[in-house]
Every structure is written in C-alpha cells, then in structure tokens.
Amino acid sequence: MTRAERITVIGGGGWGIALANLLAAEGPVTLWEFFPYAMEMLRDQRIRPEVLPDIQLEESILVTGDPRQAMEDSALALFVVPSHALRDVARSFAPHIPPGLLVASATKGLETDSHKRMSTVLVEELGEHPLVVLSGPSHAEEVSRGMPTTLVAASDDEALARRLQEWLMRPQMRVYTSRDVVGVELGGSLKNIIAIAAGMCAALGYGDNAMGAIITRGLAEIARLGVALGAHPYTFMGLSGLGDLITTCISPNSRNRRFGERIGRGETMQEIVEGSAMVVEGIYTVKSAHELAEKLGIAMPVTDAVWGVLYDGLEPATAARELMTRQPRAEDEA
Amino acid sequence: MTRAERITVIGGGGWGIALANLLAAEGPVTLWEFFPYAMEMLRDQRIRPEVLPDIQLEESILVTGDPRQAMEDSALALFVVPSHALRDVARSFAPHIPPGLLVASATKGLETDSHKRMSTVLVEELGEHPLVVLSGPSHAEEVSRGMPTTLVAASDDEALARRLQEWLMRPQMRVYTSRDVVGVELGGSLKNIIAIAAGMCAALGYGDNAMGAIITRGLAEIARLGVALGAHPYTFMGLSGLGDLITTCISPNSRNRRFGERIGRGETMQEIVEGSAMVVEGIYTVKSAHELAEKLGIAMPVTDAVWGVLYDGLEPATAARELMTRQPRAEDEA
Numbered sequence: 290m291t292r293a294e295r296i297t298v299i300g301g302g303g304w305g306i307a308l309a310n311l312l313a314a315e316g317p318v319t320l321w322e323f324f325p326y327a328m329e330m331l332r333d334q335r336i337r338p339e340v341l342p343d344i345q346l347e348e349s350i351l352v353t354g355d356p357r358q359a360m361e362d363s364a365l366a367l368f369v370v371p372s373h374a375l376r377d378v379a380r381s382f383a384p385h386i387p388p389g390l391l392v393a394s395a396t397k398g399l400e401t402d403s404h405k406r407m408s409t410v411l412v413e414e415l416g417e418h419p420l421v422v423l424s425g426p427s428h429a430e431e432v433s434r435g436m437p438t439t440l441v442a443a444s445d446d447e448a449l450a451r452r453l454q455e456w457l458m459r460p461q462m463r464v465y466t467s468r469d470v471v472g473v474e475l476g477g478s479l480k481n482i483i484a485i486a487a488g489m490c491a492a493l494g495y496g497d498n499a500m501g502a503i504i505t506r507g508l509a510e511i512a513r514l515g516v517a518l519g520a521h522p523y524t525f526m527g528l529s530g531l532g533d534l535i536t537t538c539i540s541p542n543s544r545n546r547r548f549g550e551r552i553g554r555g556e557t558m559q560e561i562v563e564g565s566a567m568v569v570e571g572i573y574t575v576k577s578a579h580e581l582a583e584k585l586g587i588a589m590p591v592t593d594a595v596w597g598v599l600y601d602g603l604e605p606a607t608a609a610r611e612l613m614t615r616q617p618r619a620e621d622e623a
Numbered sequence: 624m625t626r627a628e629r630i631t632v633i634g635g636g637g638w639g640i641a642l643a644n645l646l647a648a649e650g651p652v653t654l655w656e657f658f659p660y661a662m663e664m665l666r667d668q669r670i671r672p673e674v675l676p677d678i679q680l681e682e683s684i685l686v687t688g689d690p691r692q693a694m695e696d697s698a699l700a701l702f703v704v705p706s707h708a709l710r711d712v713a714r715s716f717a718p719h720i721p722p723g724l725l726v727a728s729a730t731k732g733l734e735t736d737s738h739k740r741m742s743t744v745l746v747e748e749l750g751e752h753p754l755v756v757l758s759g760p761s762h763a764e765e766v767s768r769g770m771p772t773t774l775v776a777a778s779d780d781e782a783l784a785r786r787l788q789e790w791l792m793r794p795q796m797r798v799y800t801s802r803d804v805v806g807v808e809l810g811g812s813l814k815n816i817i818a819i820a821a822g823m824c825a826a827l828g829y830g831d832n833a834m835g836a837i838i839t840r841g842l843a844e845i846a847r848l849g850v851a852l853g854a855h856p857y858t859f860m861g862l863s864g865l866g867d868l869i870t871t872c873i874s875p876n877s878r879n880r881r882f883g884e885r886i887g888r889g890e891t892m893q894e895i896v897e898g899s900a901m902v903v904e905g906i907y908t909v910k911s912a913h914e915l916a917e918k919l920g921i922a923m924p925v926t927d928a929v930w931g932v933l934y935d936g937l938e939p940a941t942a943a944r945e946l947m948t949r950q951p952r953a954e955d956e957a
Binding site: 426427428431432436437438439441447460463465466467490494495496497498499500502505506508509512523527528529532533534535536537539542609610613619620621 | 868
C-alpha cells in the first residue's frame with residue numbers, strides 16, 4: 290500500500306467494481322452499493338456475476354449499503370452510479386460529505402429533461418466541493434483484467450486532477466489530466482449515441498469503411514454541440530472524446546453498441562430494455578442531445594437518425610441510408 | 624451511362640480494380656497495369672485473384688499495359704500505383720498526358736528518402752496539371768462489394784474536386800470535397816504507421832481500451848507532423864485523417880494492421896515481406912515520418928516505437944510497454 294487515504298467508491302456496477310479493485314491495490318477502499326441483493330453479494334461472495342462474471346472484488350474492500358458508514362474516514366467520494374440515479378444518490382450522501390471534501394464523478398450521461406451534466410447535478414445536491422471528473426476509453430471488463438487503459442482526470446483546479454492521476458496511475462493504467470470539465474463530461478456522454486448508430490449500421494451489414502466514417506462524422510457533431518455548450522474543441526480530439534468514442538463503437542463489450550445492433554436487427558427498444566438489468570445510457574442521452582441541438586440550431590445528423598429510430602418510428606435501414614445519401618458537400622460543412 | 628468522358632485508372636491493384644469498376648458503372652474506363660501477367664489476367668479472365676479473390680472486373684473496361692493506349696481519349700489520369708512505383712510509372716506516362724489534362728492521385732504514401740508527397744512526385748514528372756487527390760476510409764474489398772463508403776477529393780481548385788465528387792458519388796459512395804491537398808495526402812500516408820502499432824498491440828493481447836487510446840494518441844502525433852508540413856489541423860479530424868485511420872486500425876482487411884499483428888507475434892519484417900506480393904506502405908512511411916519528426920523536432924512516440932521495432936531491434940512488447948508507461952502528463956502536452 291502506498292496511499293494512506295481511504296477512497297469511497299459510490300456504486301457497485303461494473304465500472305465501480307473495476308475502479309474499487311484498482312484503487313484497493315494501493316490503499317484502503319470502501320464500496321457503496323444501493324441494491325441490497327447486489328451489496329450483499331459483493332460483501333459476502335465478493336462478486337457480482339450479472340455485470341462482471343469472472344471478477345472477484347478485492348478482499349480488503351469494505352462493502353456497505355449505508356451512506357454514513359461509506360463516508361467514514363474517506364478522503365474522496367467517487368460517484369460511479371448510472372446517470373438517472375445520480376441526483377437521488379448524491380442527495381442521500383449529502384449529509385455525510387463534509388465541507389471541502391474532494392468529490393469525483395465517473396458517471397457518464399446527461400440528466401433527462403434538465404440536460405444537466407453530472408458534475409452540475411453533484412454541485413446542486415452537495416454544494417460546492419473540490420471536484421474532479423473521470424472519463425476516457427475504459428471498459429470495466431478490460432480494466433478488471435489488467436489490460437492497458439488510459440483515463441482523463443479533469444478539474445478546474447489542475448492540482449486536484451493530478452491527485453486522481455497519482456492515485457490511479459499504474460503500469461497498465463495511464464492517466465492524463467485536463468482542465469476542460471465540460472468537454473470531458475460531454476464527450477463521455479454523447480459518444481453513446483454514436484455507438485448506437487455504429488451498432489445499427491453493423492447489424493445492417495455495413496463494414497469498416499462505414500465505421501470509420503460514422504465515428505468521424507459522429508465526432509464532428511459531438512464537437513459542434515460541445516463547443517456550443519462551452520467545451521474546448523480540442524478536448525473532443527482527446528482520449529475522453531475520440532478515444533472513448535472509438536472504444537465504445539468498436540467494442541463487443543459496449544452495451545450501447547450491442548443495443549444498436551439489436552435495434553438494427555429489428556428488435557424494439559421496449560423489448561430490449563425490459564429483458565436486461567444493464568443501463569443503456571445512450572437511450573436517454575440521445576433525447577437530451579436531440580433537444581439541445583434543436584434549441585441551439587446545431588446540425589446533428591447521426592443523433593437525429595438514432596433519435597428518429599428510437600422515438601419517431603424511423604426504420605433503421607432508412608435512417609442509415611439517409612445518412613449516406615445526403616446532398617454532396619465539402620467536408621467542413623455540417 | 625451518365626458520364627461521357629473516358630477515365631484512365633493507372634494501376635490494377637485492389638484499389639485500382641475497385642475504382643475502375645465503380646467508374647465503369649457510369650461511363651467508359653481504361654485500366655492500365657504494369658505487370659504483364661496481371662494485365663493479361665485482368666484483360667482475359669477479368670479477375671486478379673491474389674488481390675481481390677471474388678471480384679470480377681467489369682466487361683466494359685478496356686485493359687492495357689501500354690501507357691499510350693491507356694491515355695487515348697482520356698479525360699482523367701487517375702494514378703493508383705504503390706508509392707514506391709509512382710515516379711517511374713508517372714515518367715512512362717508523361718509523354719502521353721497532354722498539357723491541361725486532369726490528373727488525380729489515389730496513391731497513399733511518401734517517397735522514400737525524399738519524403739515527398741505523391742502529388743509532388745506527379746508534378747515533378749508530369750509538369751503542372753489540374754490536380755486532385757483522392758483519399759479516405761476505403762478498403763477495396765468493401766467498395767467492390769458495394770458496401771457504404773466515404774471518400775475525400777482534395778484540390779486547390781474546388782471545381783476540380785467537385786468534378787471527381789460528381790463522377791464518384793453513388794448511393795453507397797459518399798464523396799466530400801476538401802481544399803487541403805497536403806493534409807489529405809499526409810493523413811492517408813501516416814495512418815499506416817499507427818495501423819502497424821495497432822496490429823502489434825492486438826497481437827500482444829491489448830484490448831479495445833488500448834485501441835481507442837492508440838488511435839487517439841496516434842492521430843495527435845500525425846496532426847503535429849502534418850501541421851508542421853503545412854497541413855490544416857482540421858483535416859486530420861476528418862474522413863481522410865481520422866476516418867481512414869480508424870478503418871485501417873480496426874479492419875482485418877488492412878495489410879498494415881495485419882503486418883503489425885505478425886510483427887507482434889514475433890515474425891521479422893524480412894520473413895513477412897518476402898512471403899507476400901502485397902505492398903505494406905507503412906514499412907516505408909515510418910522511415911520517412913521518423914526522419915521528418917527528428918529533423919523538425921516533433922514528438923511522435925507511436926512512430927518512434929514502430930520504427931524502433933522495425934529498424935532498431937526493439938522488442939514489440941517493450942515498445943508497447945514504453946508507450947503506456949511514459950511520464951504522467953496533461954493531455955494537451957506531447
């Protein structure tokens with residue numbers, strides 16, 4: 290152990306388990322989980338088979354379902370819950386997070402209806418805290434198996450980002466810092482929309498040429514929206530933008546891509562969501578992005594296509610064909 | 624047929640065959656091939672099994688090995704030969720290309736030793752001509768099977784780029800124009816280096832998290848070199864930069880990625896090259912890029928790693944590990 294401080298990981302899903310194990314190798318860790326069955330499974334069996342079938346939770350990790358106990362002696366509250374649960378979870382933690390405590394978010398998504406970023410939700414529920422956002426191309430399965438991975442730690446205060454960098458850096462885990470919280474959060478959220486499109490196209494028999502094009506044009510529209518929302522354009526070319534986008538679009542481990550594949554094969558959103566415990570963040574993010582793009586007057590053809598298929602009765606094959614047959618144009622036009 | 628002009632495709636490799644077939648659907652095409660056995664096979668059997676096993680050459684295409692005959696009645700000389708052959712082939716065509724004729728290059732690479740771009744080589748051998756460069760994520764196999772693909776046609780003179788756009792645009796082929804000839808050519812050349820690195824890492828058991836990171840960091844260094852050589856940074860975020868890079872890195876059809884995989888499994892460059900008729904452009908490009916980066920003082924860690932493995936006795940596993948364990952830093956540092 291080389292880290293003295295205890296870190297609290299809030300959320301025992303796949304990414305929470307992976308981060309808890311990674312952090313436990315260097316110092317004390319507490320893992321909080323909301324669902325009693327999952328908390329007990331993690332505490333007693335040290336495994337949560339429906340999210341990470343082959344991964345054992347480190348023995349040293351204290352598991353609890355009680356926010357008060359979870360925050361005892363903690364130097365960092367690291368939120369890793371699904372985006373739709375973050376506000377309620379943060380509210381239940383608020384009384385137990387003392388002023389000035391370091392808070393971090395590894396949750397990717399936008400709040401439905403309000404379209405707020407996760408760090409905004411945290412500030413609203415916890416008050417002002419030193420805050421870091423964690424993102425990047427990091428499927429939990431691969432991190433858990435020690436496969437090489439990069440992350441970005443973003444904060445207005447670079448010293449805080451460097452603290453997370455120091456705690457997470459390993460031979461197989463490379464962490465970069467950034468000061469663009471807005472860009473890092475938006476990249477991690479909006480990529481899920483493009484991953485759904487990538488899955489749809491793969492199911493329709495599109496190949497690698499189309500995949501390169503969809504990711505490229507998808508990144509361009511993500512960056513357009515992001516810049517309008519205050520992000521630095523450069524951020525979208527980095528690991529939390531492009532890197533995460535590529536990994537999510539090409540990986541069979543990506544829930545959003547897998548969801549898109551099933552949509553492309555003709556299943557309905559209802560059928561898929563009802564049969565699965567996994568959260569497909571992109572289903573919600575595409576609604577927010579579609580509404581924001583309309584409000585701000587930003588062209589987002591891939592987002593429009595995914596939104597149309599999920600919420601407006603558009604056929605996947607028609608949506609994909611429309612993307613390929615828009616008017617000829619120059620590449621720097623929208 | 625909707626195109627009256629005859630187009631000459633110069634080079635009967637995979638991409639030349641795919642482009643010839645695509646262009647033949649709308650108008651007259653002549654295909655020139657250097658190697659007599661390949662030319663005769665294409666002329667008589669309408670197939671070249673060692674490069675595109677299942678693809679028939681369109682019956683309407685005139686096949687020849689004679690530059691003079693190849694250019695008869697032609698409105699466009701479209702060069703699609705390997706980069707190391709371009710200067711000699713262009714020289715043999717020079718007497719048959721009249722002043723003012725439209726010339727295009729679909730060859731990706733840099734000339735060894737001189738580090739010149741392909742369009743520079745063409746100008747040196749043919750004199751000044753109206754010139755368009757064609758690039759983008761376009762594996763010949765997929766284009767030949769009618770799978771959705773995007774291309775970029777770049778020219779200083781936008782009207783010329785639009786002419787190629789008009790001739791190539793199909794329901795399954797979307798063509799964008801660009802005015803950044805330098806950026807489009809460099810993106811198409813330098814991506815092969817990163818694809819070799821991607822193949823090496825895949826063979827070493829790295830996963831999708833690492834792939835997202837390698838492509839992202841690879842694009843950053845390509846853009847750094849490209850901008851120093853006069854390209855517009857935006858171009859590298861587009862289809863001829865990022866798009867082609869992704870397709871080449873993830874596709875099992877990519878020769879450069881496959882070459883990298885074999886290097887990663889411990890084969891030597893010599894063994895691989897001697898056993899194959901296919902040209903692996905990245906082997907040459909990495910030498911040029913490495914020399915240019917050194918001369919211009921530009922940090923290119925992925926390029927350095929690939930160069931070290933191919934030309935300096937570095938072990939692939941050591942090279943990959945070094946990439947992941949460099950000093951911690953901010954994302955916008957090199």
